[in-house]
Amino acid sequence: MQSRRTSATAAVRRMSGRRGSGISSRRSSIDPTRLVPMDKVTHIGGGDDFNVVFIGAGNIMFGSDEGPWNHSFRLEHKLGRRLKVVALIDPAIDRATAVLQKKCDSFVVSAYQDTRVYKTLDDFVKNMTPKERPRAIIIGSPPMFRGSLQPGRDVEMQILKHFPGVAMFVEKPIATGSYEHAQDGYVIAKMITETKTICSVGYMLRYLKAVQLMKQVIEENNLTVMSTIARYAAAYEAIAKADWWDKSKSGGPIIEQGTHFCDLSRYFGGEVDLESVHAHSLEWDENAGQLSQMRIDESKIAPENRVPRATVATWKYDSGAVGSFTHVASLQGTDYSCEFEVYADGYLLKLVNPYVQPVLYVRTPDDDRERAYSFPDDDPFFSEVSHLIDVIEDIEEDPEAAQILSSYEDAVRTYEFTWAIRSASERSRAAKLKASRDGAKAQKENQTD
Ligand SMILES: NC(=O)c1ccc[n+]([C@@H]2O[C@H](COP(=O)([O-])OP(=O)(O)OC[C@H]3O[C@@H](n4cnc5c(N)ncnc54)[C@H](O)[C@@H]3O)[C@@H](O)[C@H]2O)c1
Structure with a gap:
């Protein structure tokens, strides 16, 4: 990873000289030298497979002309050949199959050649082999299908039940249903803490x-x-x-x-x-x-x-x-x-x-x-994914070096x-x-x- 400070950061150091009084004991910011564009980094070290499950085969996961978001693309760069997408879960099977086909026709085929498509998380849980156990689950389904305790809209709770401790990434907003859904959100947050699950939200x-x-x-x-x-x-x-x-x-x-x-x-x-x-x-x-x-x-x-x-x-x-x-x-x-x-x-x-x-x-x-x-x-989409993977892999001695900024x-x-x-x-x-x-x-x- 690049260690050179950006000129803007140097400027801040100069700027802070006059009245600076040190950094607070627990920073809520991250080291800017870690916010490096994708093309300036090599993928993370290690040789073992890093299994990932994608929930949602839409724009946030695979990109569109609506904007720069595309989580699969950033994960490919971060994990390199270690990335193995073991499952893609989306009720729109045709859409999921089509995006997978595109990946398999490209140079990232090794990450997708064994990906299985399921309509629901339950189907994946029933059919998963021990070798397919995920290290991270990326949730990019629409918010009306998640973020609650209601059956069918409780994918986070289902993940925490079947895969406690397996890292999650959840897209924003955490839900849409109603103001009351925030209470469900606090129950999910408590379960995340109790199961010591690493979780990042897409802000x-x-x-x-x-x-x-x-x-x-x-x-x-x-x-x-x-x-x-x-x-x-x-x-x-x-x-x-x-x-x-x-x-x-x-x-x-x-x-x-x-x-x-x-x-x-x-x-x-x-x-x-x-x-x-x-x-x-x-x-x-x-x-x-x-x-x-x-x-x-x-x-x-x-x-x-x-x-x-x-x-x-x-x-x-x-x-x-x-x-x-x-x-x-x-x-x-x-x-x-x-x-x-x-x-x-x-x-x-x-x-x-x-x-x-x-x-x-x-x-x-x-x-x-x-x-x-x-x-x-x-x-920022790459930095977000990059920090999540670094935290999961626990590569830093300094716990503040890699941080999840949105719990x-x-x-x-x-x-x-x-x-x-x-x-x-x-x-x-x-x-x-x-x-x-x-x-x-x-x-x-x-x-x-
Ligand atoms: N951070 C950002 O800047 C950013 C940008 C775009 C989208 N998003 C967020 O990402 C989420 C998805 O948005 P999108 O643009 O990809 O939507 P999309 O409509 O393009 O794709 C959503 C996909 O989820 C699938 N789906 C529906 N119900 C499902 C379920 N129960 N389980 C699994 N998959 C299901 C749909 O079939 C569809 O393929 C939204 O929360 C959105 O706000 C964030």
């Missing part, structure tokens, strides 16, 4: 070099976060999945998509006082919410399940700091426009464009001008937070509708009088 933005640099500036300068401001503008024209536009399936844009920035807010601001969350939304049936370039037929979605076009939320953190989040589905084309700001005494850390080409603007007490740091070729329990808290925003915006909307109904009724009564 990959935490692994961005820029995000880790922000953490370092805060830790090395002993800063206390005063405020976070998050803005996430999605290119809605590029969202062609009908489920995304249906709150009953995706949970809505805050729970499904804005969750990444809600999670970042918590990563920097700490726990949120959920009672303090206020939110407003611009809805599909309001004049300003009309979208001209939707690629799906929204008339097929029940009106009550159509997603808001914009949501604005504010809250207090338990620390006393304040936070805000604006999510808009307003852009056309393909690139999103996202920014995330953190303020502390004398400091502004502004992350711009984290999905496409991250740039971090830093203002310090030394200089009113912001300095910009860019991070070409950063690949299951932590992700449950993000899930609760996103639900608190959705619920607050729905309450505001209901109150507004009631007020206008009451107003109309009063007006009618006045006219009759």
Whole structure:
């Protein structure tokens, strides 16, 4: 693994010189020299097979033109010839077979030539040979089929029952069902702890070099976060999945998509006082919410399940700091426009464009001008997978050297937070509708009088 410090990190060290007071005893950040692009590393050492089970044969696992995600590709690079995908579990057998065929037609055939396709985890458990016992299970099925204790939607609990201690990777969000599902999430998190299972959740933005640099500036300068401001503008024209536009399936844009920035807010601001969350939304049936370039037929979605076009939320953190989040589905084309700001005494850390080409603007007490740091070729999806495998393989003597930055329990808290925003915006909307109904009724009564 590369050991050279990046120039941005060196800059932070210079920057932290003036007021630096050392790193806190337990870092919540990782060593930036470990965040290395895939093409700059050789795969992990060792010669034994590393068995993996994939749950879900969709975009997150095998890639698509929707974005850079593709877990199979990163695992191939991390594990090299050690990777053996023993099972691919997906009720859509044809889709699973097709993606496997593509892999078998390529140079990574050794990882997939013996992969067996199953419709359910149960089928795999019944047919698994001792040689096929997995070292890691990667869960990339849609969130409505997981994250709960209900039979059929409890794949994490089934894994923990059949394979206690076998590492899991779970995609975000941990569930979508309802606010109450968070309680199921805590039960799953407890079971993960009790079985000493390594588990990572797919909040990959935490692994961005820029995000880790922000953490370092805060830790090395002993800063206390005063405020976070998050803005996430999605290119809605590029969202062609009908489920995304249906709150009953995706949970809505805050729970499904804005969750990444809600999670970042918590990563920097700490726990949120959920009672303090206020939110407003611009809805599909309001004049300003009309979208001209939707690629799906929204008339097929029940009106009550159509997603808001914009949501604005504010809250207090338990620390006393304040936070805000604006999510808009307003852009056309393909690139999103996202920014995330953190303020502390004398400091502004502004992350711009984290999905496409991250740039971090830093203002310090030394200089009113912001300095910009860019991070070409950063690949947080690879860093996320790489850290998980390093933790499973236990290759580091220093336990902080390889870290999982998003635990299951932590992700449950993000899930609760996103639900608190959705619920607050729905309450505001209901109150507004009631007020206008009451107003109309009063007006009618006045006219009759
Ligand atoms: N971190 C990121 O940036 C990122 C990006 C994309 C997707 N995701 C997440 O990944 C998850 C999957 O998204 P996707 O885009 O791959 O969806 P997708 O629709 O492309 O694929 C999902 C696959 O899961 C299968 N499936 C359905 N029910 C299943 C079950 N019970 N067991 C196993 N497989 C089942 C479907 O048949 C489908 O093949 C979602 O939670 C999504 O939010 C995260």
